[in-house]
Amino acid sequence: MKSLNMSFEEKSTWVSLAIITFVFTGYFSQVYEGLLSGNLDKAAVTGLFIGAVIAIIVLEVVFHIVIAALNVKDADRPTDERDRLFSMKAGNISGWVLGIGVLMIAGHTFMKEPDAIWVANLLLFAVFVSQVVSYALQIFYYRRGY
Amino acid sequence: MKPAISNNIRKLRFENGEMTQQALADAVGVTRQTIFAIEKGKYSPSLEVAFKIAETFSVTLDKVFQYQGGK
Numbered sequence: 053m054k055s056l057n058m059s060f061e062e063k064s065t066w067v068s069l070a071i072i073t074f075v076f077t078g079y080f081s082q083v084y085e086g087l088l089s090g091n092l093d094k095a096a097v098t099g100l101f102i103g104a105v106i107a108i109i110v111l112e113v114v115f116h117i118v119i120a121a122l123n124v125k126d127a128d129r130p131t132d133e134r135d136r137l138f139s140m141k142a143g144n145i146s147g148w149v150l151g152i153g154v155l156m157i158a159g160h161t162f163m164k165e166p167d168a169i170w171v172a173n174l175l176l177f178a179v180f181v182s183q184v185v186s187y188a189l190q191i192f193y194y195r196r197g198y
Numbered sequence: 199m200k201p202a203i204s205n206n207i208r209k210l211r212f213e214n215g216e217m218t219q220q221a222l223a224d225a226v227g228v229t230r231q232t233i234f235a236i237e238k239g240k241y242s243p244s245l246e247v248a249f250k251i252a253e254t255f256s257v258t259l260d261k262v263f264q265y266q267g268g269k
Contacts, residue, residue, distance in 0.1 A: 059231035132228040134228065
């Protein structure tokens with residue numbers, strides 16, 4: 053990883069992207085199949101969601117401890133202007149992605165009147181996609197330069 | 199794409215006792231990777247960091263950074 057000249061923030065972004073993608077891909081595939089087949093009720097979906105949140109927290113803590121232990125000096129340093137600029141630029145675009153997603157879900161809800169459990173998970177999916185876009189853009193800026 | 203702003207940071211580090219990227223980064227308050235990105239023309243720093251780099255080498259800003267034109 054050192055040969056790629058990655059800052060601690062970039063490594064942290066890679067870790068977070070991998071974790072959120074891994075956990076929420078599993079969550080959404082289970083929820084989607086479960087809701088379509090009628091095997092999942094509200095309590096079961098809530099349980100899956102809480103499990104996904106706990107998994108993300110645990111994995112984030114464990115993997116950040118690992119990358120901090122491997123990069124003790126870098127981990128102690130605060131973020132700098134380049135990290136903050138990339139985070140803001142990515143956040144600006146991912147904010148649009150989230151906004152468009154929410155508008156589409158609002159339209160779908162108005163037209164089709166889906167169950168609340170579907171609406172909640174569609175909104176969660178929009179948050180997930182916008183967060184993935186944010187992490188991916190930050191990595192893109194780090195790699196390509198800006 | 200050629201960067202609009204070129205710089206002499208590598209040369210200036212060499213002329214200042216082969217200063218390391220980490221030492222320069224610590225002096226101006228950014229990460230070593232940011233100094234690396236600036237040197238490679240992959241990141242244009244803020245004015246504040248640009249002035250701090252010039253101050254660290256005790257030279258004026260135009261001795262560190264050169265604007266290559268807007269074309």
